[in-house]
Amino acid sequence: MIDYIIVGAGLAGCVLAERIANKLDKKVLIIEKRNHIGGNCFDYKDENNILIHKYGPHLFHTNNKEVVDYLSQFTSWDIYNHEVLCFIDGKKVSIPFNFNTLYEVFPQSKAKALEEKLLSNFEYNSKIPILELKKSEDKDLAFLADYIYDKIFVNYTAKQWGMKPEDMDSAVTARVPVFIGRDNRYFNDKYQMLPANGYTKMIEKMLNHKNIKIMTNTDFKELCSLKEKDFYLFDTKFEGKVIYTGQIDELFDYKFGELPYRSVDMKFETVEKKFYQEKATVNYPNDYDFTRITEFKHIHPTKSDKTTILKEYPQEYRIGVNTPYYPIFTSTNQENYNKYLEYSKEFENLLLVGRLAEYKYYDMDDIVERALEFFKKENFD
Structure with missing residues (x-):
């Protein structure tokens, strides 16, 4: 049957x-x-009544209206624009690296000169893969590319993938761009939102x-x-x-x-305070063994005197031991x-x-x- x-x-x-x-x-x-x-989209409420994503943060974003219309049969939506900070040299700055980040890490005169160079070479509101920027023959842009590569990209990639960026497929390295503009959002898609009651509830209806x-x-x-x-x-x-x-x-x-595959050891922690960090996700490319910390109360606002954070420790996938996340x-x-x-x-x-x-x-x-x-x-x- x-x-x-x-x-x-x-x-x-x-x-x-x-x-x-x-x-x-x-x-x-x-x-x-x-x-x-629900696969890796599975979410549930923890002991603090906070909706958490068991397999790491899943943020829905798309330019495809057909996909939105299809999923809207099974859920209503909450608008959510994801922002990410990156811990560099003891301070947290905006990523993807954009014009705002320039002024956060460089003196104003240097930042302004780099901003003008970027605008004269690339289209405003476009994304440039870091490895493409590294090919620039302009000495100022080459300096910027080396800075971003060394401070943000290379060590994060080494932790996440266990290999050098140059050894990876461009489809992966292109996911870490330089943004030619001032938009601090991690994604720039037309639709950025979350299922109002979580992914699991949406899939149950499906x-x-x-x-x-x-x-x-x-x-x-x-x-x-x-x-x-x-x-x-x-x-x-x-x-x-x-x-x-x-x-x-x-x-x-x-x-x-x-x-x-690459896998990730997901370590959830309850913190005895209302909020742990400024934004939902903070990346740690150069410090610590984890790649990022996500705080789910920023993603799913909840009344609670406690908060739940997730630290992600990338690791090699081993059959029967952990979960295969990334080919x-x-x-x-x-x-x-x-x-x-x-x-x-x-x-x-x-x-x-x-x-x-x-x-x-x-x-x-x-x-x-x-x-x-x-x-x-x-x-x-």
Whole structure:
């Protein structure tokens, strides 16, 4: 009586389950190894009545109205503009590095000269990847690029990824730009907001359908097996489609070796004061072993005499020990992934979608867009 098996209850799997149940009137079984739905977006209220994000801060931002309209079926929204500070040489300054930051770290005359140089070379309100700025032949801009690279970028990247920026894919390094303007917001998208009651409540509404069954605390291989090129559910050949959003190397028993990820050790702390820091997130590129501290009361305002903070300690991913967060983009890793991708095409009823299955980093809006497009393009009937 099941038409589709979806492995993983993150955003990709949940969007596809909702579409299949509502648009096709087909029956879906979601299998999730964690004890909750929502994937890394999962949030809940802690003992201080503060809504926290279990797997680190998730801030929704997009320019895609189709994604907003789709998600608005399942939630109302609170407007939220994320701002981040960075701890440099004993002071906290605005990032992404912008014109305001110039005046926070340099004497006024120096800052003004650099501002004029940036405006004469780049479009106002544009973003320039730090590694692109480092290529500048202008000695003042080269000085600025070296300053930002050394003070903000290189050590943070080394902690976060365990490698030098030059060894990484440009898709990652481009995520740390210099902003040509005075906007202190971390994102510049048209829509910046949060589900009014949290991501988990939004996803619960998404999955509230008679055609959707969910099994949490369940490993896919407890119920399913691969024999020859077919999937079996409870030892019976499964004739429907399997939509897999988990780790592709795990699905195929590491046939071509492990695909590496970075993980993060999330350390939550209760602090006996109303607020701990000035903004929701403060980055620590050069000091301490953690990369950043997030205070959730700035994100979800709550009346409480205490506050909850999160310190993030990046670490190597180890199978069965911690959580795979970020695929590590190198040409070697991509080549290895492509072996799995080619092998997966031999399974007629297997569909791959999502960050882990595609070995690709997606923001939340990107993965919703990807799932909606996937539903339109694939032959789900």
